[in-house]
Amino acid sequence: MPVDFEKQSYWHERFKSETSFEWLASSETFMTIIAPHLSRLPSRESQPRILQLGSGTSDLQNHFRASGYLDVTNVDYEPLAIERGRQLEEAAFGEVRLKYVVADATQLGNDLPPGQRFDVVIDKSTVDAVSCGGTTTLLRMASGIRKYLADGGIWISLSYSSSRFDVEDLPFDVEVIAKILTPKLKESEPDIYHHCYLLRPK
Numbered sequence: 249m250p251v252d253f254e255k256q257s258y259w260h261e262r263f264k265s266e267t268s269f270e271w272l273a274s275s276e277t278f279m280t281i282i283a284p285h286l287s288r289l290p291s292r293e294s295q296p297r298i299l300q301l302g303s304g305t306s307d308l309q310n311h312f313r314a315s316g317y318l319d320v321t322n323v324d325y326e327p328l329a330i331e332r333g334r335q336l337e338e339a340a341f342g343e344v345r346l347k348y349v350v351a352d353a354t355q356l357g358n359d360l361p362p363g364q365r366f367d368v369v370i371d372k373s374t375v376d377a378v379s380c381g382g383t384t385t386l387l388r389m390a391s392g393i394r395k396y397l398a399d400g401g402i403w404i405s406l407s408y409s410s411s412r413f414d415v416e417d418l419p420f421d422v423e424v425i426a427k428i429l430t431p432k433l434k435e436s437e438p439d440i441y442h443h444c445y446l447l448r449p450k
C-alpha cells in the first residue's frame with residue numbers, strides 16, 4: 249500500500265467523491281467468515297457489543313443490522329466516512345439506529361468512554377492502513393483494542409498481509425480463521441490470499 253494510507257488527509261480527499269467501496273472482500277463474504285464467531289460471543293441482553301474500526305464507505309454495518317446485531321459502534325477518524333456510513337444505513341433501512349463515532353483507532357482512549365467495553369472488535373483492512381504508519385502505530389491500535397475488550401472478547405481482522413501480526417510484543421494470540429483467494433487476471437498467476445485473523449488477549 250502507498251505510505252499515505254495511514255494519513256487522514258488521504259481518506260478525506262478520497263471520501264469527497266467515494267460513497268461506497270469494499271476493501272479486500274465484500275461484506276457478504278466477510279460476514280460468512282465471521283458469523284460463526286459472532287454467534288459464539290458472550291452476549292449482554294442477547295446483543296453482543298460490536299465495535300467496527302475504520303468503517304470507511306463499506307456497508308458492513310448494514311449486514312450486522314440485517315443479521316439482528318443492533319449494538320454496533322462504527323468508528324472512523326475521517327468525518328466524511330462517518331457521514332457515508334450513516335447515509336448507507338439510512339438508504340438501506342430508512343433510519344439510523346447504529347452508532348457512529350469519529351475516533352482514531354490508534355488512540356481509542358481519547359474518543360471512547362473509558363468504561364465502555366466490546367465483545368468483538370472488527371476491522372476490515374483498517375489494520376493495513378494503520379500499519380503504513382509503522383509497527384509502533386499498529387501496537388498502539390492493538391493495546392487500545394485490548395483495553396476496550398470485555399472479558400472473553402475477541403478482535404477479528406481482515407488483511408491483505410500474511411504476516412500482518414508478526415510483530416513483537418503484540419498483546420494478543422493470533423489465529424488465521426480464513427484465507428480468501430484473490431481474483432486472478434490470468435490462470436497462470438500465482439494464488440494470492442487475503443487473511444482473516446482472530447485475536448484473543450494474552
Ligand SMILES: C[S@@+](CC[C@H](N)C(=O)[O-])C[C@H]1O[C@@H](n2cnc3c(N)ncnc32)[C@H](O)[C@@H]1O
Pocket residue numbers: 253254259269270271272301302303304305306323324325326329351352353354371372373374376377378
Ligand atoms: C482500507 S480502508 C477500509 C474501509 C472499510 N473497512 C472497508 O472494508 O471497505 C481503511 C479505513 O480506515 C480508516 N482509518 C485509517 N486509519 C485510521 C485510524 N487511525 N483511525 C480510524 N480510522 C482509520 C480510513 O479512514 C478508512 O476508512
